[in-house]
Amino acid sequence: MTTELHLEDLMVGQLFTSGSHAVTVEAIKAFARQFDPQPFHLDEAAAAQSFFGGLAASGWHTAAITMKLLVESGMRLAGGLIGAGGELTWPQATRPGDVLTVVSEVLAVTPSRSRPERGFVTVKCETRNQRGEAVQVMTSRMLVWRRKS
Amino acid sequence: MTTELHLEDLMVGQLFTSGSHAVTVEAIKAFARQFDPQPFHLDEAAAAQSFFGGLAASGWHTAAITMKLLVESGMRLAGGLIGAGGELTWPQATRPGDVLTVVSEVLAVTPSRSRPERGFVTVKCETRNQRGEAVQVMTSRMLVWRRKS
Numbered sequence: 001m002t003t004e005l006h007l008e009d010l011m012v013g014q015l016f017t018s019g020s021h022a023v024t025v026e027a028i029k030a031f032a033r034q035f036d037p038q039p040f041h042l043d044e045a046a047a048a049q050s051f052f053g054g055l056a057a058s059g060w061h062t063a064a065i066t067m068k069l070l071v072e073s074g075m076r077l078a079g080g081l082i083g084a085g086g087e088l089t090w091p092q093a094t095r096p097g098d099v100l101t102v103v104s105e106v107l108a109v110t111p112s113r114s115r116p117e118r119g120f121v122t123v124k125c126e127t128r129n130q131r132g133e134a135v136q137v138m139t140s141r142m143l144v145w146r147r148k149s
Numbered sequence: 150m151t152t153e154l155h156l157e158d159l160m161v162g163q164l165f166t167s168g169s170h171a172v173t174v175e176a177i178k179a180f181a182r183q184f185d186p187q188p189f190h191l192d193e194a195a196a197a198q199s200f201f202g203g204l205a206a207s208g209w210h211t212a213a214i215t216m217k218l219l220v221e222s223g224m225r226l227a228g229g230l231i232g233a234g235g236e237l238t239w240p241q242a243t244r245p246g247d248v249l250t251v252v253s254e255v256l257a258v259t260p261s262r263s264r265p266e267r268g269f270v271t272v273k274c275e276t277r278n279q280r281g282e283a284v285q286v287m288t289s290r291m292l293v294w295r296r297k298s
Contacts (some may be wrong), residue, residue: 037221064183
């Protein structure tokens, strides 16, 4: 069991690498049916004729898998991973059979001015497939607590 | 059936309002079990003691529901909704019983310089609960096709 991290434990440049998650055709279609019912996420033949040229996972599915990897095996913050928001891009689509891993890098650690017990950490989380190619790059601001003294 | 929109049909300031989607306790927990297994998304008692002060949906669940509303009843782009990425914030959590609606506003319409058949539209999508409060604000850049002449 890893110790939970507080504001004082975080430093710019720290890296965290998650476990991995394999993405199946069935999972891509199940997510799409529920949240992103577009032909290129649901049907191989339609996807082949689309912009994607083949079945592709919803970007929101990639985002959700990224969160799962972060929660289960990423940076372990005391109090949990609570995001205020961020920026994300999908440089390429997640495909059936891809195995995803998330590499997180601390970009900034900012104590709160108004609330001494908390702060924010800015983290760049790159979700990579089995070839090391980025399928999502997300920079997010997360709430982090100061160690009780 | 609404006509599908092309680059030429889009103008800065256009507004699109989606249908609505009710968020249940069961759906919040099911999404969390699969993608964001943290106590404040899974268990009422643990959530009451957390930052959220009660059960809250994962931000990624709010994002996924937003996508569902956009696909089913939002801005209808020819070729589908294909996002390149964007920025998002969660001003407050989605809660059990919330009924969400997405209001989308076109912020920019940009023809591609290198590829005459396509362009990008920048859209601000505000996901609101039944009290009109924003639970997610997302500004995203989406691919849009020019009408074949």
